[in-house]
Amino acid sequence: xxxxxxxxxxxxxxxxxxxMSTGGLLFVFNRNLSxxxxxxxxxxxxxxxxxxxxxxxIFSSMxxxxxxxxxxxxxxxxxxxxxxxxxxxxxxxxxxxxILTLLFFHNNRTKNIMIERVYFVLxxxxxxxxxxxxxxxxxxxxxxIITSTxxxxxxxxxxxxxxxxxxxxxxxxxxxxxxxxxxxxPGVLQAFLNVFFFLEAFILKRNRLLLLVVSFTILSTYxxxxxALLLIQGIVYFWSEFKDNKMLLPIIIVLTIPVYLAFSVxxxxxxxxxxxxxxxxxxxxLTQPFFIALDHPLTGIGLDLEQFQKMxxxxxxxxxxxxxxxxxxxxxxxxxGTDKGSSNSIMFLLAAMGFPTALLFLYMxxxxxxxxxxxxxxxxxxxxxxxxxxxxxxxxxxxFIISGFTHYFHRITSHKQELV
Numbered sequence: 001x002x003x004x005x006x007x008x009x010x011x012x013x014x015x016x017x018x019x020m021s022t023g024g025l026l027f028v029f030n031r032n033l034s035x036x037x038x039x040x041x042x043x044x045x046x047x048x049x050x051x052x053x054x055x056x057x058i059f060s061s062m063x064x065x066x067x068x069x070x071x072x073x074x075x076x077x078x079x080x081x082x083x084x085x086x087x088x089x090x091x092x093x094x095x096x097x098x099i100l101t102l103l104f105f106h107n108n109r110t111k112n113i114m115i116e117r118v119y120f121v122l123x124x125x126x127x128x129x130x131x132x133x134x135x136x137x138x139x140x141x142x143x144x145i146i147t148s149t150x151x152x153x154x155x156x157x158x159x160x161x162x163x164x165x166x167x168x169x170x171x172x173x174x175x176x177x178x179x180x181x182x183x184x185x186p187g188v189l190q191a192f193l194n195v196f197f198f199l200e201a202f203i204l205k206r207n208r209l210l211l212l213v214v215s216f217t218i219l220s221t222y223x224x225x226x227x228a229l230l231l232i233q234g235i236v237y238f239w240s241e242f243k244d245n246k247m248l249l250p251i252i253i254v255l256t257i258p259v260y261l262a263f264s265v266x267x268x269x270x271x272x273x274x275x276x277x278x279x280x281x282x283x284x285x286l287t288q289p290f291f292i293a294l295d296h297p298l299t300g301i302g303l304d305l306e307q308f309q310k311m312x313x314x315x316x317x318x319x320x321x322x323x324x325x326x327x328x329x330x331x332x333x334x335x336x337g338t339d340k341g342s343s344n345s346i347m348f349l350l351a352a353m354g355f356p357t358a359l360l361f362l363y364m365x366x367x368x369x370x371x372x373x374x375x376x377x378x379x380x381x382x383x384x385x386x387x388x389x390x391x392x393x394x395x396x397x398x399x400f401i402i403s404g405f406t407h408y409f410h411r412i413t414s415h416k417q418e419l420v
Contacts, residue, residue: 010045015117017041019125020022021094023188023389025161029148029197035093042100050108060409061103064373064402068095071357072303079302084339087304091393098399102370102406105167115371119204123194126214129181129189132160134373136177140164151184169222179220187343190226191385193218197230198381201237202374211237215255225388227263228382234259236377249277259317283389285344288312289351300354303393304340306354312342345392346383364404365392 017038020026029035056112070217073092106178125206135156143154143162144382153163167178167186182187197214200206218230235255292301292315301311349358371378382400 011117015121023183026222027153028184053107056413059413060406063406063409073352078299081307083302083304098394098402129217133159133179135176178222186221187223187389190221190223194229194381285342289347293350298354300352303352345386345390365401367404368400369407370403
């Protein structure tokens with residue numbers, strides 16, 4: 001099959017919008033218009049570059065949508081507090097975008113082509129992020145503020161983006177800003193950079209020099225989670241390379257030491273240093289939503305983020321429960337409450353939708369069929385990423401859940417057709 005330039009362009013646009021809709025500033029500042037453009041791109045793709053959709057593919061996609069929509073409806077009706085319609089319409093939009101994107105690639109392309117387009121877009125994002133980090137030293141005093149209802153950052157001509165208020169670092173007298181690339185937070189950028197490292201190191205293996213570039217870019221985010229994931233991937237990669245070539249040991253040591261040192265310093269700052277508040281927030285986001293879920297185990301308290309914030313600001317778990325948890329974790333939690341959203345999207349899912357739905361979603365997440373080679377490692381990257389940032393219910397990550405559902409319904413439908 002000939003893969004034309006026109007097909008490459010439309011596929012790249014679809015993947016770019018898929019990634020940007022998952023924490024990208026394009027969607028943060030222009031959400032409704034950006035989703036409208038995303039749907040328009042998908043409409044053009046199906047109309048002019050798509051094949052006739054197979055019935056079995058339509059059925060599996062429709063069943064997936066109907067089941068998830070039903071779960072959202074049940075959650076909306078039985079939620080602990082009154083929910084806002086717009087919040088659920090947003091999640092329905094996320095489901096539709098994820099299903100249509102997966103349907104397009106599943107029906108008109110191969111799985112490898114989708115992975116290659118993700119790789120290509122992430123490579124562009126990586127190089128932009130390198131420039132974004134370096135450019136701050138030149139344009140740091142020429143930035144302008146841009147704001148939306150939920151976010152504010154500084155930009156240079158809407159090309160480079162920074163959040164100096166929370167991201168300034170000082171190394172040996174040199175002031176720099178944590179790299180967030182095209183995303184609202186460095187923690188989101190690191191998630192995609194680690195996915196790119198995985199694709200380059202273990203799947204496509206196009207250019208080893210790119211591993212150095214993306215490693216530097218992850219270091220520039222100064223994200224604890226990002227550095228930890230890079231360290232894990234580096235160990236797995238170097239171990240596999242070392243088995244084939246023992247002469248690589250000195251190079252492995254030289255390349256691993258900077259990452260380990262950066263990670264250890266960062267971790268120490270988070271646990272008992274200047275950035276302890278960030279660690280305490282993440283620890284609180286890990287524990288409090290779980291206790292909320294225990295109080296509302298079947299249908300949760302609802303997906304409305306504003307209602308969740310109000311609920312958690314008034315929710316305090318018992319001191320006995322907290323002490324027991326601290327003994328298990330081995331770290332004391334200093335946070336007593338918060339009125340902000342949860343950075344841990346798995347725990348938010350448990351609190352918002354209850355155990356049955358959340359566990360079903362997580363089961364389908366791990367049953368994803370998009371990336372199946374070295375699956376344990378990619379799922380480790382994705383899981384840790386969604387436990388450190390509110391990303392699970394955003395299109396790029398939600399498409400893995402959709403993949404699990406459609407694969408399951410595809411098998412059922414295929415089996416029924418064989419019986420007939």
